[in-house]
Amino acid sequence: MSNKSIFFKFRNRFDFSPHVYDIGRPLFSNRKLEDNFFLLKIYEIDESDYGLFYDFQLGFYLKTNGKEEVFFNHVCDIVLSRIRHFKRQDPFTSKYASGLEQARKLEAFLAFLKSVDRWHKVEPLESVIGEKDKLIDQLKGRVAELEAQLKQAREFDANEKIVITNGYIAAFMDLIEQLQGLSLGDKKLATSQGQSPWYKMIAKYFMHGDKPISIDTARNYFPARKNDKPSKYLNISEEDKLFKIVPKNK
Numbered sequence: 001m002s003n004k005s006i007f008f009k010f011r012n013r014f015d016f017s018p019h020v021y022d023i024g025r026p027l028f029s030n031r032k033l034e035d036n037f038f039l040l041k042i043y044e045i046d047e048s049d050y051g052l053f054y055d056f057q058l059g060f061y062l063k064t065n066g067k068e069e070v071f072f073n074h075v076c077d078i079v080l081s082r083i084r085h086f087k088r089q090d091p092f093t094s095k096y097a098s099g100l101e102q103a104r105k106l107e108a109f110l111a112f113l114k115s116v117d118r119w120h121k122v123e124p125l126e127s128v129i130g131e132k133d134k135l136i137d138q139l140k141g142r143v144a145e146l147e148a149q150l151k152q153a154r155e156f157d158a159n160e161k162i163v164i165t166n167g168y169i170a171a172f173m174d175l176i177e178q179l180q181g182l183s184l185g186d187k188k189l190a191t192s193q194g195q196s197p198w199y200k201m202i203a204k205y206f207m208h209g210d211k212p213i214s215i216d217t218a219r220n221y222f223p224a225r226k227n228d229k230p231s232k233y234l235n236i237s238e239e240d241k242l243f244k245i246v247p248k249n250k
Contacts, residue, residue: 007074008034009060021045021056035078042079042109043102050112069119076113076121079106158205166209170240173221176202177236178245195222 011018016026023029023037038057045053054075061071086103089096114122164172176198182189192198199218206213221236223229 006034006065007061007071008038008057010034010037019056021049021053023057038075039078039082039106043105047105047108047112050109051116054112054116072113072117072119073121076110076117079110079113082106083110161205161207161212163207163209164213168240168242169208169213170234170236171242172206173202173234174236174241175243175245177221178243182245182247195219195224198222 008023009019009021010024010029010031011022011026013028014026015022018026021041023034023041024031029037041053042050058068058071062068065071083103083106086099086106089099110122117123179190180188180198196219199222200215203213203215203218217234220232220234223233229235
């Protein structure tokens with residue numbers, strides 16, 4: 001085997017300011033042990049750097065070698081092999097504690113590998129398919145639920161809209177405002193916690209002449225607070241107040 005690294009980028013000899021993701025020692029590195037040096041770097045860097053480290057070494061490999069899948073499989077194999085090595089260690093030896101910490105780092109790196117695994121190397125294809133099938137079943141259930149809600153909502157749709165005579169939308173809005181103020185003794189005839197049911201009803205079921213009434217236009221006739229009307233509020237002039245609703249007994 002050649003002493004030249006096959007998979008990973010080493011730091012140059014006597015280079016005391018290498019790239020942070022280079023592997024190896026400054027004076028001499030046995031490049032036949034490149035897998036070990038790669039794993040040592042995993043132990044040294046923060047878990048948040050795993051993606052950048054992997055991409056850096058992958059970029060080096062792709063410049064002189066073949067496919068990303070080959071690189072991924074090699075990295076995955078050495079990580080899994082070393083995790084198994086640490087898990088088999090005698091728990092009564094002095095190396096066991098440090099081995100557990102290294103195994104934890106490797107398992108974190110393995111979790112990263114799962115996130116970029118397009119070849120189902122880390123998890124069997126059957127497991128991935130099972131998860132996908134489970135997700136599909138959940139989505140099918142959600143779709144059925146939404147379709148039922150849509151069907152129920154469409155039961156209230158009308159085949160046509162009520163037409164307000166062109167030029168008299170303000171007069172109609174005045175009637176709605178009067179309707180909100182009608183009382184039956186100490187109770188209101190029609191109440192709502194906010195104004196949205198009124199203007200949404202008008203936008204959905206009414207037209208002004210041959211044109212639809214946008215929800216924004218309808219909303220501008222119904223300020224949320226009567227005493228604090230917004231700048232876009234459409235005030236109804238006295239000349240548009242053509243009707244007056246009064247109790248029958250008056």
